Structures are given as C-alpha cells and as structure tokens.
Amino acid sequence: MKVADYIINYLADYGIKDVFLVYGAANGDLVDAFTRNDKIRYIAVMHEQGGGFAAEGHAKISGQVGVAMATSGPGGMNFVTSIGNCFYDSVPCLFITGQINSKFMRPDKSIRQIGFQETDIVSVVKPMTKYAKTITNPNDIKYELERALHSATEGRPGPVLLDIPIDVQKADVVEEDLLGFDNNLKTKYDDYLITKQVDKYIDDLKNSERPCLMIGGGVRLSDAVDELLELGRKLKIPMFPTWNALDVVSSNYEYYGGRIGTYGGAGRNFGIQNSDLLLAIGSRISGRITGGNIHTFAREAKKYMVDVDKAGLQKKLQQVPFDECIYSDAKLFIKILMERLEKVELPNFDWWVDRVMDWKIKYDPVTYDMFEPREYPHPYAFTRILSEEMKSDDIFVADCGGNIVVANHSFETKIGQRYFTNNGNSPMGFSVAGAMGAAITADKSQNVVCLIGDGGFNMNIQELQTIVNYQIPVKIIIMNNHIYGITKAFQETNFEGRSEACGPKGYNPPNFVDIVNAYKIPTMVVDNGSDYDEIRNQIKEFLSWKGPIVLDLNCHEYHTYDPKIVGWETPIEDMYPYLPDDEFNENMYIKPIGQKRVYPKLTKNTFWDK
DSSP: BBBBHHHHHHHHHTTTOOEEEEOOGGGGGHHHHHOOTOOOEEESSSSHHHHHHHHHHHHHHHHHOOOEEETTTTHTTHHHHHHHHHHHHTTTTEEEEOOOOOSOSSSSSSSSOOOOTTOHHHHHHGOOEEEEOOOOGGGHHHHHHHHHHHHSSSSSEEEEEEEEEHHHHOOOOOOGOOOOOTTOOOOOHHHHHHHHHHHHHHHHHTTTTEEEEEEEEEEEEEHHHHHHHHHOOOOOOOEEGGGGGGTSOOTSSSTTTTOTTTTOOOTTTHHHHHHHHHEEOOOOOHHHHHHHOOOOOOSSSSEEEEEETTTTEEEEEEEEOEEEEEEEEHHHHHHHHHHTTOOOOOOOOHHHHHHHHHHHHHOOOSGGGSSSSSSSHHHHHHHHHHHHHSOOOOEEEOSSTTHHHHHHHHOOHHHHHHHHOOEEEEEETTHHHHHHHHHHEEEEHOOOOEEHHHHHHHHHHHGGGHHHHHHHHEEEEEEEEOOOOOHHHHHHHSSOOOOOOOSTTOOOOOHHHHHHTTOOEEEEEETTTTHHHHHHHHHHHHHHHHHEEEEEEEEEEOOOOOOBBSSTTTTTTTTTTTOOOGOOOGGGGGOOOSSSOSSSSSTTTTHHHO
C-alpha cells in the first residue's frame, strides 16, 4: 500500500469525512488516494487560507478534528494564518502539506533553497503548533499520524502539521509492520488535589456575598456545557461568558449576567467588577477582558481559575494573579464540585442576582433610539432583530473588527445555538470560509449565517466559487459601511482624527452585489432605515431562503461601537459613553467586604464607594 493511501484510509477510519484542500504537484498522490476510499471526500477550495478556516469551522461544529491539505512552498505558507487561528483558539486541526522530493531538499539550513517550491514549513509553523514534523521515513507514517492526532486533541487542543515529501507519499509500506504511537499517554489530573481546592472554594462561597462565574471556551472543549448549566442552577449565581463562550452561557440562560471586557455589552461589566468571589472556568484572563488597567479587574474578589493549560496557571505568568489555580478540565472539575455540593447548604444570593440582572437589562447596548427611522439601517438594531428571528439550533459565524463588536453587543444567543468567530487571532476574512466548513457538517435543517464586514469579505471573496461548486447553503450578511470601521474609530481616538488607508481615503470597496451576481449567487440589499418592520420581513425572507444567498446591509460609514473602554488606565466598568448623573443613586453602590483598599484613578462611574 502507498503511504498516500494509508493516510487517507487512516483518516477515514478515524472518523474524518471531509478534508479541505487545494491541489498541487506535491500533494497530488494524497489527492489521488481519495479516489480509492468512499468513506471520505475532499472539498476543493479556492485558497489554502480559506481551506484552513473551513477546517476550523468544521472542527468547531462537528467536535471532530478538522483536516486541511496543501502543496509545498506557497501552499503550506498560505496555511500560516489558519494555523495561528487554531493555535490561539485551541482548535484541534491536522494540517498536511506536501513537500518536494527528499533528494531535492536542502541538506543544511545554511543553504536557502535547492528544490522548486521548497520551504521548511515545519520551522515556520513550529511556534504555533502543538506538533510539527517532516516525515522522511515511510515506515514512520502510522506513528506520526497517531502522535499528531493525539497531540491535537489531548489537554488543551490545537493544530498539528505533518509535512510529507512526494517520494514518501509514493513509497510502499506493509500496514501490518507499521509501529504506532502509545495513545495511552493521557493527561492525568490529581482528583485528590482538585477535591481539596474545591472544598476551599465552597468554604469561600459560603462566606461570600457577591460570587460569580466567568466562563470561557474551554467548557465546550471539555464537552461540559450541560454540566455547567446544571452547576449554575445549583449555585444560583451570575455567569459571565467570554466572547468564546457566548453560546455556552446563552443570553436566555436564567443566570446569564451580561457580557464582559473592553467592549463589554449588556451590564457594562458592573457585575464582575463588583464581585467578591470569582471562579473562572476554561478561560485565560486576557487584556480584552481586563482592559489596560489590569490591577482594577474584579479587585475585591478572591479569584479561582480552572484550566488545562499548566503554563497559564502559573501565577508568575498571569497578568492578573489568581489566588487559587486548579489544574483540571472543566468536565472533571464540575463533576467534583457538584458532588461536594450535595451535602452543603449554600447562602441565598437572590438579592445579588437581582442586582446583576437589573444592570444587564438597564445597560443593554441596544437602545430604543436605534430603531427610530433614519436614512440607513442601524447595524445594532438589524443584528438584534436577526438574533430574534434565528432559531435555537441555528449557527451564527461572525468575522473580526467592527462587525464582531456589533454582533457581540447586540446578538442575543439562545440555548442550543452555536455562535463562533476566531477571537485569539481574529483575521479579517475568516467567517465566510469558517461558515462554509460549519455548513458542510451541520444538519440540513440548521441555518448557517455568516456575518462579515466589507473589508473582510474582500479578503476571501474567492470562496464564493467553492460555495457554488458544492452548493453549500451559507447565508452571508455583509455589514457594509464602506470603510474599515474599527480602524477608523481607532484612528479618531489615537491620531487626532486623521483617517489613513481605511476609507474613504485608501480604501473603497466594490459593488458586492455585482460581484456576487457574477458567481450566480442570489442577493438581497437592505439599505432603508426608515422601517424596521420591513427590515424584519427582509430578514425572515433571507433566513427562509434555500441554498446560498448574500445580503448587502448598507450601514454607510457607521463606526460607533459603544460601550467601550477609552484609555489604558480606565477600569472596565467605567465605559464610554459615560452614564448621565441622574442614573446614579446610593442603591447602586456596593461596599467592598473588609478593609477598603486604595485603587488607582477611579472615577464617579464605578460602583465602588469613594
């Protein structure tokens, strides 16, 4: 059996059904091997980056390892952004690159290149992969495949890459003689230590007045979503999802307390900032959560962190040092916590939950005035209506920049929905290809809706042809403000209003309707902001369409993304636009437990006593 056939057969037996690829001479044997296995297929995309993004979207929805293939040289290098996506968002994906014939590979790194389209792709991607290897011995193929897939899925998931020269792909191997990797080398957690730390948390919980949970994407990676929601109903305390967990703690979950971070949505961060006990499950604490003034993050709270990333649990490496760091996956931690809670009588936190829910409702970023008639549709109003009309099992995929801020401010998720983007790397142009990968594995009854800005749509517009070729039923919304909106807002804040290279100067998008029509994909245009009942009807028509469709939403230079943090010294609850004085009263202030500390540069717009 040829190595190429062994690889494709192995992937099929592993459960992989779809592989995203662009053909090239250096992966030709691999592609040809698909013709001899009817359990697996390839999806031929237009660009390797789109294929990598599609593999990521496929993995996020299917729960399986995503797979993408490319040829040598520029083919593999076009994977770099996709690999970065999977690394920073902890997505298990296998990237396979063809490599030139071994005899033409440079013998020493001091030589720049010998073979045509030769690139040491392993060295390029090593900092962004959990495992990367060029296979030079055909008899190593079973070991390397098993090791790569083990690395991709074990512990904190992530991308792996195997680079396979043409002559290795063509080589014959005897399957029975191949040696494999010891897959029993699983991550082991210390149940006894976890239990001791859980008991410490429970003791703190019994003495707490304002506890809360911060939930990250690690909960879904641990397949612990249902267990988490059950835990929330047991604890009866507010939960705050990070942007990677907006479909884990959905907007209609009874203990959902709002959205947090530098573009904090409903609740404006007031809940997490006023907490006295914080338990973070499956999330790192990034600058996008804390804001630049990291010392004011949840400053009166004792902080617990649960994660599978040992490095992230080291206090020396944490920007915000946590008091207790628990090495466990979310599923095991929640199981132990639920067991220990069975014999515990918890305090009643209803007053605190009510306060957080009041903040969440009162400080919704979507306000009534956004639905008032105007020349062009308000993107926040449009996206809120969209979220109301999408079903509880639909899939929503968003891009980066201004459109993801609009979505995270205004799209309210439902239990059962999937909502994802790429947050860690956040490249423009992700969501079309990411939604494509999601739609291929989704149920036919599910709508897969992609939201993308005009700038991002330009980045991977070629994948419209992939959508046509395979009739992938992706519904695309271009949030078209004809500028790089988030960049323009950044420049207005930081460069005295000078707008360079973000539109209209230096950037001017084409007429997308004309381009999409050239691909023979149906289009819709929403450009009238005078009647939101009509916009709702247009959204219903868009969602009911069978097959791919593109909607061009004309937002005409909109680039106001509020509320947001302005300035690196600002606590995250002190968000612009500032609240009017008449919204403040004594009942909004919560006194910290214990001795009052001194904090840097607090303003009247925090809830702390002065």
